[in-house]
Amino acid sequence: MRSAKFSGNRIIAILKQNEEGVSVPDMCREHGMGHAAFYKWRAKFGGMDTSLMRKIKELRAENARLKKMYAEERVKAEIRQDGIKAISA
Structure with missing residues (x-):
């Protein structure tokens, strides 16, 4: 980057x-x-001012971290659903 x-x-x-x-x-x-x-x-x-700009940068970093966490949890949920479908089939 x-x-x-x-x-x-x-x-x-x-x-x-x-x-x-x-x-x-x-x-x-x-x-x-x-x-x-x-x-x-x-x-x-x-x-x-610089303090507001720093705060925005921190919020963007936190938002990126939360998006990544959500994506990981969503993948885990899909794997669980696939496992449940395989067991019940």
């Missing part, structure tokens, strides 16, 4: 820099990023 070029804290810092009045073209040139990336970040992370 590809690692991100910009960390969450750096994205927040770039967005704050724009809020302080730095123009988008100047900022994109300075940080070596495209305009589209900036506007996507602003739509996704605008108004967030």
